[in-house]
Amino acid sequence: MRKVVIPIGPQHPALKEPESFSVTLSGERIMAFSARLGYNHRGIEKACEERTYIQDVYLVERICGICSHAHSTAFVQAVEEIAGLSVPERALYIRTIIAELERIHSHLLWLGVAGHEIGFDTLLMYTWRDREVVMDILAELTGNRVNYGINTIGGVRRNIDASEISDILKAMDILEERTKYYIQLAKEETTLIKRLSCVGILSHEDALSLGAVGPTARASGIPRDTRKDDPYAAYDKLEFKVITDDHCDVYGRTLVRLGELMESYKMIRQALKEMPTGPISVKAPRKIPAGEAFSRYEAPRGEDVHYVKADGTDRPERVKVRAPTLANLQTVAKMLEDRQLADLPIVIAAIDPCFSCTDRLISLREPKKPDKTLAWEDLRAYSIEWYRARGIDFTKVNRKISRRN
Amino acid sequence: MRIKDKIVKWSRIKSPWMLHFNTGACNACDIEIVAALTPRYDMERFGVMLKGTPRHADILLCSGPVTGQIKDRLKRIYDQMPQPKFVIAVGSCACSGGVFNGCYNVESGIDSVIPVSAYIPGCPAAPTAIIDGVVKLLASLEQREE
Numbered sequence: 001m002r003k004v005v006i007p008i009g010p011q012h013p014a015l016k017e018p019e020s021f022s023v024t025l026s027g028e029r030i031m032a033f034s035a036r037l038g039y040n041h042r043g044i045e046k047a048c049e050e051r052t053y054i055q056d057v058y059l060v061e062r063i064c065g066i067c068s069h070a071h072s073t074a075f076v077q078a079v080e081e082i083a084g085l086s087v088p089e090r091a092l093y094i095r096t097i098i099a100e101l102e103r104i105h106s107h108l109l110w111l112g113v114a115g116h117e118i119g120f121d122t123l124l125m126y127t128w129r130d131r132e133v134v135m136d137i138l139a140e141l142t143g144n145r146v147n148y149g150i151n152t153i154g155g156v157r158r159n160i161d162a163s164e165i166s167d168i169l170k171a172m173d174i175l176e177e178r179t180k181y182y183i184q185l186a187k188e189e190t191t192l193i194k195r196l197s198c199v200g201i202l203s204h205e206d207a208l209s210l211g212a213v214g215p216t217a218r219a220s221g222i223p224r225d226t227r228k229d230d231p232y233a234a235y236d237k238l239e240f241k242v243i244t245d246d247h248c249d250v251y252g253r254t255l256v257r258l259g260e261l262m263e264s265y266k267m268i269r270q271a272l273k274e275m276p277t278g279p280i281s282v283k284a285p286r287k288i289p290a291g292e293a294f295s296r297y298e299a300p301r302g303e304d305v306h307y308v309k310a311d312g313t314d315r316p317e318r319v320k321v322r323a324p325t326l327a328n329l330q331t332v333a334k335m336l337e338d339r340q341l342a343d344l345p346i347v348i349a350a351i352d353p354c355f356s357c358t359d360r361l362i363s364l365r366e367p368k369k370p371d372k373t374l375a376w377e378d379l380r381a382y383s384i385e386w387y388r389a390r391g392i393d394f395t396k397v398n399r400k401i402s403r404r405n
Numbered sequence: 406m407r408i409k410d411k412i413v414k415w416s417r418i419k420s421p422w423m424l425h426f427n428t429g430a431c432n433a434c435d436i437e438i439v440a441a442l443t444p445r446y447d448m449e450r451f452g453v454m455l456k457g458t459p460r461h462a463d464i465l466l467c468s469g470p471v472t473g474q475i476k477d478r479l480k481r482i483y484d485q486m487p488q489p490k491f492v493i494a495v496g497s498c499a500c501s502g503g504v505f506n507g508c509y510n511v512e513s514g515i516d517s518v519i520p521v522s523a524y525i526p527g528c529p530a531a532p533t534a535i536i537d538g539v540v541k542l543l544a545s546l547e548q549r550e551e
Contacts, residue, residue, distance in 0.1 A: 010478050013457025017427050039474045040429050043508040062504055065433020128443035146433040146529050356431045
């Protein structure tokens with residue numbers, strides 16, 4: 001059968017962000033899949049080098065609006081490690097609470113988007129209505145619905161008081177009840193199960209070899225979670241399970257995210273109960289001593305890595321971000337191999353892609369290639385060869401001209 | 406004004422169709438635009454409907470400072486929209502470049518590439534602010550003499 005190449009994006013009804021995919025089809029079957037990124041590349045890593053550390057906290061938060069707390073926490077953790085600051089316990093707990101609230105809003109958002117991609121718009125409206133409950137809490141705690149701005153180097157900027165704690169606990173009860181309903185829906189609703197099962201299969205071995213992270217890896221039976229493997233903030237004091245599933249498909253990823261929602265409610269309740277009193281930040285120096293640090297953070301989509309190199313001034317020398325979607329994107333090509341075109345939107349949505357996180361720039365230098373600067377003689381010889389290869393020879397004409405002179 | 410023009414104007418104001426295009430935003434404004442369409446805020450009660458193609462759209466909702474790669478695509482999408490067309494810049498980045506102003510791959514806001522009818526500031530613009538901006542744009546269309 002003849003092969004057809006279909007371009008999808010950068011503006012496409014199924015995509016919420018600008019990215020472009022090229023899909024080679026044979027009939028309805030996908031033969032090859034390739035992604036082109038960079039539509040969202042804004043040059044944040046370079047901009048970080050031109051701004052001071054405290055301005056960078058504001059900037060890295062805007063790498064991604066959905067997991068903004070993930071990026072700012074990963075960045076401040078790295079800077080605090082270089083500066084040798086010991087962050088107060090209460091600040092760590094507040095960071096953890098905001099992180100889990102963010103995970104709740106992100107997973108509810110994903111559930112709605114996944115419902116939308118399979119034509120189940122009722123689910124989109126239901127989950128986004130319930131998501132407003134957690135958005136209200138985030139607005140109450142931090143002052144903004146998205147891009148919370150609660151982190152600062154050396155701690156957090158706002159405290160949580162008793163009335164806010166009771167509001168959070170009330171919201172957790174509402175959300176837990178709703179999530180139980182969604183879990184029941186996912187386990188009993190036949191159309192949902194049939195649409196999501198055996199779609200976007202990623203075997204345990206493939207997930208390992210392609211380096212999948214987050215819920216994508218956990219749905220393939222890999223218990224990979226930075227909160228457990230390398231605890232940061234207050235996660236070492238909280239009790240929680242790493243939710244895994246062995247369905248290895250989109251249905252498994254749905255169950256993992258729903259399970260993680262239930263764990264998040266439990267963790268927030270425990271953190272609120274055990275949160276110690278005390279200061280919420282320590283004074284950070286304006287100039288950070290020379291050094292470098294890696295920081296890992298389990299964002300809602302997977303492991304987020306920040307690398308910061310300081311040179312003793314008030315600006316970082318280098319900031320590098322590896323967002324979870326970059327690690328998961330390679331798995332999409334594997335999931336789509338020899339699958340139907342109609343599965344493409346839900347399979348892409350199932351890794352919960354975030355391209356504004358992903359669009360970083362890497363320029364590779366080839367060390368073995370010689371210097372590309374050409375001397376005049378080399379350039380002339382190169383041009384003669386170039387034209388000769390195309391059947392045009394100027395040497396005879398040149399000789400004639402020189403004889404005439 | 407003839408009766409035909411009156412009907413056209415009425416239908417334009419009562420059912421504006423929108424196209425949402427992310428021009429390099431951080432997703433924050435985009436999720437707030439979607440939140441504005443879902444039950445709590447429900448922009449659809451003003452007849453607003455989100456469409457998938459520029460050829461159906463009356464209003465282009467842009468979020469984000471225009472990045473180098475998206476610049477030509479934004480122009481092309483704007484050209485594909487039928488007249489009369491309106492552009493709303495959602496968020497501080499879309500209004501002026503915001504926090505990304507001065508980055509090497511970023512233009513300073515939507516109006517450096519295409520004309521903008523309404524600006525909605527905020528980082529991100531709250532759903533209520535987005536609804537307010539859209540309603541103000543529609544109100545200004547109502548007063549406009551054709």
